[in-house]
Amino acid sequence: MITKTNPEEFIKNMPKVELHLHLEGAFTIESLFDLINKYGGVSGISNVGSLEEKFQFRDFSHFIETWCWKNDFFREAEDFEYTIYHTMKNLHEQSIVYVEAFYSPWDFAPSGISAPAITEAIIEAVKKAKTDFGICCQLIADISRDVGADSSVERFRQVLPYRNEGIIGIGLGGSEQKFPNELFADVFKEAKKEGLHLVAHAGEAAGPESVWSALEVLEAERIGHGVRAIEDPILMKKLKTDQVPMEICVNSNLKTGIFLSLEKHPVKSFFNEGLNITINSDDPTMFGKTLTDEFIYLHQRDVFSLHDLKTITLNAVNASFLNDEQKKSLGDKVEDYWTRNNV
Numbered sequence: 381m382i383t384k385t386n387p388e389e390f391i392k393n394m395p396k397v398e399l400h401l402h403l404e405g406a407f408t409i410e411s412l413f414d415l416i417n418k419y420g421g422v423s424g425i426s427n428v429g430s431l432e433e434k435f436q437f438r439d440f441s442h443f444i445e446t447w448c449w450k451n452d453f454f455r456e457a458e459d460f461e462y463t464i465y466h467t468m469k470n471l472h473e474q475s476i477v478y479v480e481a482f483y484s485p486w487d488f489a490p491s492g493i494s495a496p497a498i499t500e501a502i503i504e505a506v507k508k509a510k511t512d513f514g515i516c517c518q519l520i521a522d523i524s525r526d527v528g529a530d531s532s533v534e535r536f537r538q539v540l541p542y543r544n545e546g547i548i549g550i551g552l553g554g555s556e557q558k559f560p561n562e563l564f565a566d567v568f569k570e571a572k573k574e575g576l577h578l579v580a581h582a583g584e585a586a587g588p589e590s591v592w593s594a595l596e597v598l599e600a601e602r603i604g605h606g607v608r609a610i611e612d613p614i615l616m617k618k619l620k621t622d623q624v625p626m627e628i629c630v631n632s633n634l635k636t637g638i639f640l641s642l643e644k645h646p647v648k649s650f651f652n653e654g655l656n657i658t659i660n661s662d663d664p665t666m667f668g669k670t671l672t673d674e675f676i677y678l679h680q681r682d683v684f685s686l687h688d689l690k691t692i693t694l695n696a697v698n699a700s701f702l703n704d705e706q707k708k709s710l711g712d713k714v715e716d717y718w719t720r721n722n723v
């Protein structure tokens with residue numbers, strides 16, 4: 381029996397739900413290494429270890445540079461299918477049972493692969509992984525602020541035909557200050573009309589006003605990050621009253637410098653104030669922390685007890701876009717783990 385005396389093992393085996401993960405930042409190092417070799421290799425990267433070292437970032441511009449560097453090895457639709465299948469396997473090995481994952485096919489436009497081709501490859505990988513490992517993943521197309529607001533409706537229409545094959549919503553990531561939410565009101569309106577779910581990164585690089593507009597202009601159902609809401613007491617009150625789900629990614633915020641230390645991060649205040657928070661990994665490979673690592677990190681530093689992590693997992697079940705019956709079944713799976721382990 382796994383007990384609290386071995387919390388790391390307990391957390392690793394705990395059924396978990398991931399609501400804020402970008403597939404482009406969640407490849408396994410091994411699968412990227414295979415792609416690099418497929419395209420002739422890179423000098424200095426002779427094994428998985430040396431590739432892993434490449435992902436030790438000096439600063440934020442080095443992070444962006446490395447992000448673009450690795451994207452260059454995704455040159456055919458089958459590269460997405462291959463790597464994402466392995467990502468799903470990795471998530472399954474962490475006992476993640478349900479995922480709502482972002483993908484941004486327009487970031488790969490320089491490779492000449494179309495958004496529909498990437499979408500089909502990802503759907504294929506996700507289906508295969510479900511058959512092989514039982515992990516369920518639904519997709520949220522990130523409209524990508526930086527690609528531009530003018531063509532955002534057109535981008536949305538490229539993925540709309542796949543809504544019955546695993547695309548459940550749209551998201552909005554990228555430069556929050558340079559491309560504010562208001563510019564994307566039309567595409568969110570159209571997505572809502574088509575019955576898709578709406579989420580947006582807000583209150584990460586930009587301040588509380590971005591969370592306000594994500595809620596009021598975009599009508600986002602969940603907020604990605606939202607951590608800078610801490611600067612606005614009226615917004616904090618609204619988030620609590622409305623129980624708006626917040627997709628918190630602590631190590632991502634620490635790595636990108638939104639907060640300089642865990643002590644300064646508001647995750648604990650959000651939880652104590654009664655906000656509806658979930659814990660997520662954002663770009664696990666890029667930031668070097670899986671969802672399991674994230675949970676262990678917060679537990680070992682006395683931010684959250686094991687029981688708090690159960691509450692947070694059940695928050696994620698309820699904040700997911702599953703139907704009531706599916707939520708009940710997923711919630712039962714979480715409860716059952718705790719009952720079986722007598723915790």
Ligand SMILES: [Zn+2]
Binds near residue numbers: 400402553581604662
């Ligand atoms: Zn994100």
